[in-house]
Amino acid sequence: MKVTDRAYALELDKNDPLAPYRSKFVITDPNLCYLDGNSLGRLPHATVKAVSDFVSHEWGNEVVTGWSHWIDEAQVAGDLLGRAALGAAAGQVLVCDTTSVNFYQLCLAAIKARPGRKTVITDAANFPTDRYILAGIAEQLGLNLVIIDNEDPAVAENELITAELLEKYMSEDVALVTLEVIQYRSGARSDIESITDLARSYGAFVVWDASHATGAIEMNFDEHGVDLAIGCTYKYGNSGPGSPAWLYVSKRVQKELQVPIQGWFGKPIDYWNSWCANRL
Numbered sequence: 001m002k003v004t005d006r007a008y009a010l011e012l013d014k015n016d017p018l019a020p021y022r023s024k025f026v027i028t029d030p031n032l033c034y035l036d037g038n039s040l041g042r043l044p045h046a047t048v049k050a051v052s053d054f055v056s057h058e059w060g061n062e063v064v065t066g067w068s069h070w071i072d073e074a075q076v077a078g079d080l081l082g083r084a085a086l087g088a089a090a091g092q093v094l095v096c097d098t099t100s101v102n103f104y105q106l107c108l109a110a111i112k113a114r115p116g117r118k119t120v121i122t123d124a125a126n127f128p129t130d131r132y133i134l135a136g137i138a139e140q141l142g143l144n145l146v147i148i149d150n151e152d153p154a155v156a157e158n159e160l161i162t163a164e165l166l167e168k169y170m171s172e173d174v175a176l177v178t179l180e181v182i183q184y185r186s187g188a189r190s191d192i193e194s195i196t197d198l199a200r201s202y203g204a205f206v207v208w209d210a211s212h213a214t215g216a217i218e219m220n221f222d223e224h225g226v227d228l229a230i231g232c233t234y235k236y237g238n239s240g241p242g243s244p245a246w247l248y249v250s251k252r253v254q255k256e257l258q259v260p261i262q263g264w265f266g267k268p269i270d271y272w273n274s275w276c277a278n279r280l
Ligand SMILES: Cc1ncc(COP(=O)(O)O)c(C=O)c1O
Pocket: 098, 099, 100, 101, 127, 129, 130, 180, 184, 209, 211, 212, 232
C-alpha cells in the first residue's frame, strides 16, 4: 500500500484515536477542512446545549436570584480551566473579561509591584494588541519599552526568544518581560521555565500570553514556576465569539499585586463578606 492511496488514508482514519472527537462538533459542511482553530475553534454540540440550558433555565427561571452563584463562576470556571489546560492548582485562575483587558491588568500590576524600575521588554513578533497595550502603558508611565527584533533571522530563528537571547537585554531596571508561549505566526514554542527563572533572577516579572497554546499543548504552569499568564478561550478552547478570557496569578505572588481597575470586584474578601452580611 502506498501512502498516497485513499484506502491507506481511510485505514489511518479508522485507527486514529482522536477520530471519535469529530462527532462532538457541529459540522455543517463535511467537505470543509477547517484548520483555523488558532482563530476560532469549531462549535461543540455540548456548548449548544449548555448555553441554551443556561439562558432558558438559569436566567429564565432564576432572574436576579441566580446572581449569588453566577458571581462565583469566574473562580469555578477558572479552577476547571486551570486543571484541564494550564496545569494550575485551584485558586489561581479566573475566567473573566477579554484577553486584552487581562493583559493590561496583569502588566500594569506587575510594573507597579516593581517601583523605580523603568524598563519593559517584549518582542517585535508579539501579537499586535499586546504591543499596543505595552506602548500605551510605557507612554503613560514614562517607561522604556525594549522590543527584541526577533523578526530578523540573524537575531532569532523562527522568532524564538530563548533565555540566552533575553539575557542580553536584562538588567536590574527591568520590571516586566512579556512574551507569547507559542508565537502566533511561526508557532515557535518558548521555554517558559528558563525564561521565567531568568527574569526572576533579575527581580522582574514575566507575563505569558498563552492564547495560542491554551488547549493545544501542556503548559504545567505550577510545575514550571510561572507567576503570571493570560489567554483566550476561543481558539483551541473551542468557546465562541465574545467568550471570556482567563488570567493566572500564582499563589506565590498574589499578595504582591494590586488589581489596577479598582472596582468592587477588586476589593478583598472581607469587603464581600461584610457586604453580603449587611445585604442578605
Ligand atoms: C496572542 C494573542 N493575544 C491577544 C489577543 C487579543 O485578544 P482579544 O481581542 O480577545 O482581547 C489575541 C487575539 O487573537 C491573540 O491571538
